[in-house]
Amino acid sequence: MRLVSHADKSVEVGRAEGPQVGQFERVVLPHLSAGFTLAMYLTGNKADAEDAVQEAILRAVRYFSTLRDDDARAWFLTIVRRVCFTAYRTDRPQGTDMISIDAVGPQLVDSREQPDMAAERLQVQQRVRAAVDQLPPLLREAIVLRELQSFSYAEVAAVTEVPIGTVMSRLSRARARLADLLHDVVDFGDVA
Amino acid sequence: MSERPDLGRAMREALPVFEASPSLQAWAREEARKLDQESLPQREPLTRPLRSRVPRFAQWPIAAGLVIAAAAGWGAGVLRPGANLTSSTNATTSQLVDAHVRSLLPGHLLDVESTDRHTVKPWFAGKTDIAPVVVDLADKGFPLLGGRLDYVDGHTAAALVYGRRGHTINLFVWRTAAGEPGDGSFSVRGYSVLHWSNGGLTSWAVSDAALSELEAFRDAYVH
Numbered sequence: 563m564r565l566v567s568h569a570d571k572s573v574e575v576g577r578a579e580g581p582q583v584g585q586f587e588r589v590v591l592p593h594l595s596a597g598f599t600l601a602m603y604l605t606g607n608k609a610d611a612e613d614a615v616q617e618a619i620l621r622a623v624r625y626f627s628t629l630r631d632d633d634a635r636a637w638f639l640t641i642v643r644r645v646c647f648t649a650y651r652t653d654r655p656q657g658t659d660m661i662s663i664d665a666v667g668p669q670l671v672d673s674r675e676q677p678d679m680a681a682e683r684l685q686v687q688q689r690v691r692a693a694v695d696q697l698p699p700l701l702r703e704a705i706v707l708r709e710l711q712s713f714s715y716a717e718v719a720a721v722t723e724v725p726i727g728t729v730m731s732r733l734s735r736a737r738a739r740l741a742d743l744l745h746d747v748v749d750f751g752d753v754a
Numbered sequence: 755m756s757e758r759p760d761l762g763r764a765m766r767e768a769l770p771v772f773e774a775s776p777s778l779q780a781w782a783r784e785e786a787r788k789l790d791q792e793s794l795p796q797r798e799p800l801t802r803p804l805r806s807r808v809p810r811f812a813q814w815p816i817a818a819g820l821v822i823a824a825a826a827g828w829g830a831g832v833l834r835p836g837a838n839l840t841s842s843t844n845a846t847t848s849q850l851v852d853a854h855v856r857s858l859l860p861g862h863l864l865d866v867e868s869t870d871r872h873t874v875k876p877w878f879a880g881k882t883d884i885a886p887v888v889v890d891l892a893d894k895g896f897p898l899l900g901g902r903l904d905y906v907d908g909h910t911a912a913a914l915v916y917g918r919r920g921h922t923i924n925l926f927v928w929r930t931a932a933g934e935p936g937d938g939s940f941s942v943r944g945y946s947v948l949h950w951s952n953g954g955l956t957s958w959a960v961s962d963a964a965l966s967e968l969e970a971f972r973d974a975y976v977h
């Protein structure tokens with residue numbers, strides 16, 4: 563597993579294969595890492611996340627003919643999420659299913675920054691992680707899909723299999739909880 | 755702090771996105787190719803048009819490598835086209851390749867990790883009804899990496915794992931049963947498969963290395 567910065571996000575799986583390879587490979591596999599990221603946030607560890615993505619691929623292959631619309635990413639992540647919920651999470655106590663922030667290295671600190679500024683940003687990043695960590699799973703996955711993976715409300719609704727209204731309610735509750743903890747370092751606009 | 759980021763920026767700076775490991779990516783591509791080869795022609799048309807299709811071997815770097823190998827004068831003539839295989843041999847070789855690809859997933863390759871045959875061989879005792887020959891062939895370019903138990907085509911198999919210049923060779927060994935196919939070499943979905951039997955044991959070597967490499971491996975292993 564490699565951590566990739568968001569600047570590298572466009573480097574996706576399968577690009578080197580060229581456009582002529584099979585339909586599944588072209589349509590679904592570019593979203594493998596997005597699926598893996600979701601699985602990491604849902605299962606909290608690499609081994610379960612890899613197993614979940616593996617199982618999701620097997621299911622996706624089996625049901626590939628049911629993919630009708632263009633949003634293969636939402637379709638594939640829906641499968642990943644179902645696998646995570648049915649196989650890798652429901653038997654776990656709440657609160658133990660998040661990546662330990664200690665396992666995650668410091669992100670995107672510009673080495674040209676002044677040391678005190680860099681330290682301050684690291685501290686903010688740790689607080690953001692801890693705040694997201696303590697969210698209930700359904701709120702956390704909604705905010706991660708929306709803010710980290712830049713899904714539209716409709717896509718979040720498709721992946722989490724709830725109406726858009728529910729997604730908006732979850733996102734609003736997640737933002738309110740995060741605002742309570744982070745309003746001094748993060749701009750929440752009207753929410754805070 | 756002079757400027758507070760909005761929530762999206764704060765989360766993108768603080769939280770990692772992950773990349774699927776190369777072995778998971780390779781495995782997924784293999785599954786995709788299986789689907790492409792086996793199922794796509796029967797499927798209903800998808801909503802977007804397929805792009806013009808080129809011959810499979812041209813899409814497939816491994817297969818292309820084999821073509822180049824054949825053109826270079828080695829390996830030619832020993833690759834049997836899949837159409838000539840009996841269906842049971844076909845199923846066996848396909849399952850062997852599946853087992854090989856599965857073994858390359860993280861954490862699946864080795865149950866016992868050792869370059870010492872005196873560690874690997876006793877490990878199989880009591881776990882299988884066979885005692886495979888375990889030799890370290892590092893001096894011949896095939897270092898022993900370890901072994902594991904596998905289940906292939908209805909057999910509990912001892913799988914010995916050897917390295918070869920960055921490639922992995924899985925050697926599956928089980929007790930020869932009636933109706934086993936004769937010795938031979940096969941190319942299955944771009945993987946090389948080599949089969950031989952002796953001493954009541956049937957052996958299948960599987961790798962993405964060239965078939966000539968597997969033949970060199972067999973010669974080193976058998977002697």
